[in-house]
Amino acid sequence: MRIKITGGDIVNPAGDAKGRLDILIEDGVIIGTGTGLGGADVVIDASGKKVFPGFIDLHCHLRDPGQEYKEDIISGAKAAAKGGFSAVCCMPNTSPVIDNAAVLSYVQKKAELADVKVYPVGAATKGLMGKELTEMGEMAALGCVAFSDDGRPIENGAMMKTAMLYAATYGRFIMSHAECPDLKAGGVMNEGYHSTVLGLPGISRTAEEAMIARDVLLAREYGLRVHIQHVSTKGGVEIIRNAKAQGVRVTCESAPHYFSGDDSMCLGYDARAKVYPPLRTKEDAEAVKEGLLDGTIDAIATDHAPHHRDEKEIEFMLAAFGISGFETAFSLAVTNLTRDCDALARLLSLNPAKIIGKPGGVIKPGVPADITVADMDKEYVLKEEDMVSKGKNSPFIGQKLKGVVTHTITDGKIVYGGE
């Protein structure tokens, strides 16, 4: 089957085809870009829209196996497709944990039926307990793109060092959930005046920054790669900026909520704004934006963390941490970060592809046809009933957002839009 995308503006920072050109897709692969490409079975009219290389999410929770009441691989992939993602990296904190080939195979098997490509991230330690290494070699051979104990840090420094070294053996790296548990100490939101007013235990910036510093120093000393997840503080951005200037092999991501919101969203005990790391201050949000725009932060990752209504419709202290993020990532980036399409393409597609070493991030003949078409100017008010993820837990519900994904194509299949 041939699909032609016509009339749109191609955004392609790493490719030659740019601007008002058509794209021709056949059998899942881009076979041509330009004009006068001939006929097709399906034509997508992208007039007035931007055509991006398909977005790749470095960080999401599909909750499958074990917590399918929150999300499953199929429903999560649908939500991802709606958000413009043609591929997502799912974290291993499922139940059971993705810490062995059997669970990994289950995820991969189910993902064959999903609308988007699913790149599993395996657990770095068995059961995410931080004690024993997993069989990373086997999991890497089967397709794990990286390893992480996400949801918790690898608290023990020696264990982290071992995991980084071991992952490197198989050409992989650790994605680090940087958090010092002793400093987090039961905190449920950012530590500051708002936590004081609400009488809620706060989480200091140091809880995050101290661990980022440790991981960066390990990467520096041993010349290893490390990827810092969900950077939320000004200090965290600064540590990574300095490390990069020294040539340390560190990459990192931040999530849309860290540049679109701040801890005042917790006022009134709105548990939808409860997330880890916590929403910080406006100053931190500005620093995250700056980091994303100057290249310190490599990628926008959603940290899509769907939860059931009952887990959020509860006292703030008891509510689950997390924000449902697939469907709003692009809009939040356009609304709150930048309208520079090249920058968006780098942050949402090109850099994530490079980090996990997978195809993507570029539009050119011969590569898998992963494409995201978006209307940069369309505005809408985010409504709970419009969300397709099982998790409707977004603090941005009710906000007016700009920028809408209209089509997502994964391996030449239109997985969102076009009806």
Add this chain to the structure above:
Amino acid sequence: MLLKSKDVLGLYDMPAQDINLILESAATMKQLLLQNAKKMPHLQGKSIVSLFYENSTRTRLSFELAAKYLGGTFSNLGVSSSSVNKGETLLDTGRTIEAMGADIVVIRHQLSGAPKFLAERVSAGVINAGDGTHEHPTQALLDIFTMKERFGGLAGLKVTIIGDISHSRVARSNLWGLSKLGAEVTLCGMETMMPPAIEKSGARVTHDPEEALKGADVVMALRIQKERLEGGLLPSAREYHNFFGINENALMKCKKGVLIMHPGPVNRGVELSSAVVDSKSSVINEQVTNGVAVRMALLYLLTRRKSNEN
């Protein structure tokens, strides 16, 4: 005059006008109490249910007597803190109480924000009888009432709150309420007991008790909870008393006519020495009486508001 909100959740969000309305009504209630009129009709036909997820005998009794003196029906639903983590959710409990016809739910909860959570989901009026480290509005209202009664007004009144500010809902509610009414609040305690960024509230913050006590019209000592000692924020009760406890010497350095207040129960010899507790400056028992008057006023005002709606 009616209260703005169907609930009393905290003083941070309560307009000064409402605080004044409550204080005025409490003065009337106190008159009635002093006349020994303890069976009045204000709450006749009204049902008040208390839901205490945290142990408290004084506050609950104070609410119970307030309700009964005004002729209301008062019932207590026995809940233990363990029921938070198993079985029925607060939401379901609240809705059940409402379905049984409660007009007012008085809730104490160890989790900050629990009363607000409930209030947003039931039509009954909700009174926060203390939630976590958030607020204890009825305590602050009785404290403020006590100060107003003694000094006539609150504008320019110098109030020092001394102790574990960080974990104190009493301190927070007093700070918000007193600031709105024009009092000057000083917070004093060791740095481990100061909440983050508290200076943004406009309060004066000091670690020096002498400076904090100097010129104060009111000195409010907060209860030191045992778990703070165990949690390591404080090396010992002895060290606390040596630096931040108020004994006769400290009292002598205070302004003449200073009021010594405490939300109770006092750890004698820790926050206050026994001599200070029993001194003429201490209004701790007066606070307890005023607590009943203030709670009578609140129950009356909230049920009146509710009747008005219907």
